[in-house]
Amino acid sequence: MQRLIDRAKALLESGEVARVLGWRKGENVWDVEPAFFASPEELSDFVYNGFCGANLSKYMIEASKLEGKTLVFLKPCDTYSFNQLTTEHRVDRETAYIVGVGCKGKLKIENIDAKGILDVQGAGYPDASEILTVKTLYGDKEVSYKDAMLERCHVCKGKEHMVYDELIGESVDTCDGDRFAEVAKIEAMSPEEKFAYFQSELSKCIRCNACRNVCPACSCRKCVFDSNKFDSAQKANTISFEEKMFHIIRAFHVAGRCTDCGECSRVCPQGIPLHLFNRKFIKDIDSLYGTWQAGAEVDARGPLTNFRTDDAEPSIVTKRG
Amino acid sequence: MSEAMHECKHNPGFCRDTLIPQVALITDIRTETPDVKTFRVERPEGGKLFEHLPGQCAMVCVPGVGEAMFSITSSPTNKEYQEFSIKRCGVLTEHLHSMNAGDEILVRGPYGNNFPVETELKGKNLLFIAGGIALAPLRSVINYCLDNRENYGEIDILYGSRSADDLVQRKEIEEVWMNTPGVNVHLTIDRPQEGWDGHVGFVPSYLKELAFDTNRTAILCGPPIMIKFCLQGLKEMGFAMEQVYTTLELRMKCGVGKCGRCNIGTKYVCKDGPVFRFDQVDELPNEY
Amino acid sequence: MLKIKRSDLGTLFAKIAENNELYLPVKAAGKTNFAAWDQDADVDLDTLKTVKSPKDAFFPQSEGLYSCDREEGKIKITAEKLQDAPFVVFGIRACDVRGIAVLDKVFLSQPVDTYYAARREHGIIVSYACGAPETSCFCKVFGIDAAQPEGDVVTWMVGEDLYWDAKTEKGQKLTAQVAELLTEADAALVAAEQEKIRSIIEKLPNSHLSLEGWGAEAAKTRFDSPIWEQLYKPCLACGTCTFVCPTCQCYDIKDYDTGNGVKRYRCWDSCMYSDFTMMAHGNNRTSQMQRFRQRFLHKLAYYPANNDGMFSCVGCGRCVDKCPSHLNIVKVIKAFGKEGK
Numbered sequence: 001m002q003r004l005i006d007r008a009k010a011l012l013e014s015g016e017v018a019r020v021l022g023w024r025k026g027e028n029v030w031d032v033e034p035a036f037f038a039s040p041e042e043l044s045d046f047v048y049n050g051f052c053g054a055n056l057s058k059y060m061i062e063a064s065k066l067e068g069k070t071l072v073f074l075k076p077c078d079t080y081s082f083n084q085l086t087t088e089h090r091v092d093r094e095t096a097y098i099v100g101v102g103c104k105g106k107l108k109i110e111n112i113d114a115k116g117i118l119d120v121q122g123a124g125y126p127d128a129s130e131i132l133t134v135k136t137l138y139g140d141k142e143v144s145y146k147d148a149m150l151e152r153c154h155v156c157k158g159k160e161h162m163v164y165d166e167l168i169g170e171s172v173d174t175c176d177g178d179r180f181a182e183v184a185k186i187e188a189m190s191p192e193e194k195f196a197y198f199q200s201e202l203s204k205c206i207r208c209n210a211c212r213n214v215c216p217a218c219s220c221r222k223c224v225f226d227s228n229k230f231d232s233a234q235k236a237n238t239i240s241f242e243e244k245m246f247h248i249i250r251a252f253h254v255a256g257r258c259t260d261c262g263e264c265s266r267v268c269p270q271g272i273p274l275h276l277f278n279r280k281f282i283k284d285i286d287s288l289y290g291t292w293q294a295g296a297e298v299d300a301r302g303p304l305t306n307f308r309t310d311d312a313e314p315s316i317v318t319k320r321g
Numbered sequence: 322m323s324e325a326m327h328e329c330k331h332n333p334g335f336c337r338d339t340l341i342p343q344v345a346l347i348t349d350i351r352t353e354t355p356d357v358k359t360f361r362v363e364r365p366e367g368g369k370l371f372e373h374l375p376g377q378c379a380m381v382c383v384p385g386v387g388e389a390m391f392s393i394t395s396s397p398t399n400k401e402y403q404e405f406s407i408k409r410c411g412v413l414t415e416h417l418h419s420m421n422a423g424d425e426i427l428v429r430g431p432y433g434n435n436f437p438v439e440t441e442l443k444g445k446n447l448l449f450i451a452g453g454i455a456l457a458p459l460r461s462v463i464n465y466c467l468d469n470r471e472n473y474g475e476i477d478i479l480y481g482s483r484s485a486d487d488l489v490q491r492k493e494i495e496e497v498w499m500n501t502p503g504v505n506v507h508l509t510i511d512r513p514q515e516g517w518d519g520h521v522g523f524v525p526s527y528l529k530e531l532a533f534d535t536n537r538t539a540i541l542c543g544p545p546i547m548i549k550f551c552l553q554g555l556k557e558m559g560f561a562m563e564q565v566y567t568t569l570e571l572r573m574k575c576g577v578g579k580c581g582r583c584n585i586g587t588k589y590v591c592k593d594g595p596v597f598r599f600d601q602v603d604e605l606p607n608e609y
Numbered sequence: 610m611l612k613i614k615r616s617d618l619g620t621l622f623a624k625i626a627e628n629n630e631l632y633l634p635v636k637a638a639g640k641t642n643f644a645a646w647d648q649d650a651d652v653d654l655d656t657l658k659t660v661k662s663p664k665d666a667f668f669p670q671s672e673g674l675y676s677c678d679r680e681e682g683k684i685k686i687t688a689e690k691l692q693d694a695p696f697v698v699f700g701i702r703a704c705d706v707r708g709i710a711v712l713d714k715v716f717l718s719q720p721v722d723t724y725y726a727a728r729r730e731h732g733i734i735v736s737y738a739c740g741a742p743e744t745s746c747f748c749k750v751f752g753i754d755a756a757q758p759e760g761d762v763v764t765w766m767v768g769e770d771l772y773w774d775a776k777t778e779k780g781q782k783l784t785a786q787v788a789e790l791l792t793e794a795d796a797a798l799v800a801a802e803q804e805k806i807r808s809i810i811e812k813l814p815n816s817h818l819s820l821e822g823w824g825a826e827a828a829k830t831r832f833d834s835p836i837w838e839q840l841y842k843p844c845l846a847c848g849t850c851t852f853v854c855p856t857c858q859c860y861d862i863k864d865y866d867t868g869n870g871v872k873r874y875r876c877w878d879s880c881m882y883s884d885f886t887m888m889a890h891g892n893n894r895t896s897q898m899q900r901f902r903q904r905f906l907h908k909l910a911y912y913p914a915n916n917d918g919m920f921s922c923v924g925c926g927r928c929v930d931k932c933p934s935h936l937n938i939v940k941v942i943k944a945f946g947k948e949g950k
Contacts, residue, residue: 029933034843115741200638210847210933267933269849270640331721338723341675384677384871443902554823572886574862577720581859587914604833
């Protein structure tokens, strides 16, 4: 972590960057917040540890509009989002100085099944150990790092940065699951079971819009769900279909552009596995058009925005049901 | 009136809850200017919807289209109906402008405080300053004062708009206000226009030309930029902020100080306002 | 003081439900929220904080106000029926009970909100002391005692028994309905449990947060502070904090087209949303900084100014747990404390 701070200080002092976009220490070890640092002094609050799950790419939309370059720290998976935003002309690559940071998997405090957590030792970087020691009001406890990881880290796309100006820090492979296993499980359900599954998950939705607002693919200046010109601006569920409509429409809007960064599921206060919608689209795109990873490269034409004579015929899609 | 709609034990004057409107019949629509119409409303069975005080507002709703707060432009001294002067500027107002006499809308209110016509303004010389559609909230006060003429001193009305065609209530101004003793009407339009032999110029500069003495209470309403310069002008003339009143306008939904939209600082404009004295406005955080 | 065995709670809930609608913390799809009780409900009294606060029971996230139908060109208004049957909300924590008191000052002040008033009139609160407070809790700061909540009936879990103490007339009426299931109990065990709870609360990291400088005066002294500009930046402008908060009461009124008429309903809204103050001709809060400042000044300055110093925060810590960017009211309070202004 000190290497990151030193590098940021050097770049700020040399004037090469005007500000640093990173993570700031919270009140506790886990409540790290995305933050802008304007001076070397402010960097004393900088932190990089297992709780820096937040994808900073989306903040670059605003930072791109500011004077001067922004040093942004991106984890390997965050770089896909950055590339996708560059492709969509929402972020200007020239305004960013990207330091790719190593990643050993990110943690979700809710996954540490302990009450009254005061401290989590072993979540630091680069010294992330395989065992976390959790200090709580009700005694200490050991939890394996892997068990406390975000779902997305278990199906990690790989620790290679897709875009960067320089790299600092080592990564550790965390992938130990099949990315599409959950989707396949749902696909195998009967229509009634599927409906019941999504009904039980989505009926928890409180329409706080956290999933949408955190999503790097949701970068519309005015979301259709915020427009008062249509009946879509419902802030609460007037009918049972409403909650599903919001999430299904959102999934369609980001289809082909979603990099599967997993931020939607990370932030959902009700723990809805929202990423499954997007993964279903990704799985289908992969099988219909060949494997495709949004954000792997800039200006690539995704299968849904490109026409090729050997594209899957609509009839094939329909038959799949 | 059904059981559920009997008068509310908590909120006298309202049907059960302040959020539930009354059906109002549009009995007359007057075209004031190319984009302003005045709507007269009554109960479907005849008579006023409710009693109100000068400066108070009401929520006007077209079901399925929208609902918004408008000041009641008719004077409480009118015993038969209420009127709203409404400028076409959004989805709801667009729809209202397409309606006809005989159509029904929904109205709930009255909401908010009122100009202190029976207390602080009583016995005073009054100076009304308005620009464009902002005459609407002041008209209820002006007519109230004219109908209780003996309670007020000299009355000056300075009113301006973009052009002569944009002056609202022109008939009433010329036929009633200009012919009431002790009432001086000063009209102005922004640019010269054929057929207009009155004053030409913006309201704030006309205000300076007229150079009123400070022995009066000013009531000011108009677009923010006009308010800013008129207030400056009044200050230069020596007016104290305690001598100047205005009405504020913010997004409102409930009308009763609960839904939170019109909250600025410790005030809810719908309930604690819309009428404020400028020394009170100065106390508010700069968010209006 | 009365008690019932933990293992008999199912019978107690069934008994309560004979005469009342019953709402209590229910786990569904992995998360615990207040929901209507039925035989199959997975009642969860161990999770300290439901995701949403129980304010839904009195101020639902979405509720009908009236419907509007056209009959032969005439508009007919039918007001939504008010709550007229008794209901019990079981398991409300001390902070959330205070949250209801905060809402009371808004909805029961003149002019009274009749929808809310009817629910308060018919609602019976069975509160539940917090056996194991969490790190994010800071109710003590607002003078709330998690070991002795307010409520019509107060309950404690001590060992394998739920202790039951009726505090009001409503609470006594409810107690009479279930009396056959309750037995006399020794209050000393509850007192010991309370001591244990209070000693944990003393050790919570935010139990002694200073509120100095907040309250009515902050409306003026802290509005123009440059600290807001530094604080708000990570804010995503979502409504998570608002919707999990037991005291946020802003709402929107909207229409729902029923086909031949309109149903007018209200739903929770958030001052964090960009369209909250949008009007046909403009918006008086155009930046997220302004909206962020509004939410916190409302809780810590404007509301206390209008309500005899009572804060519109109860220290439940839900925003601390749930903010996607880990911003929260504790950080706001501390940021101003640090700067000493």
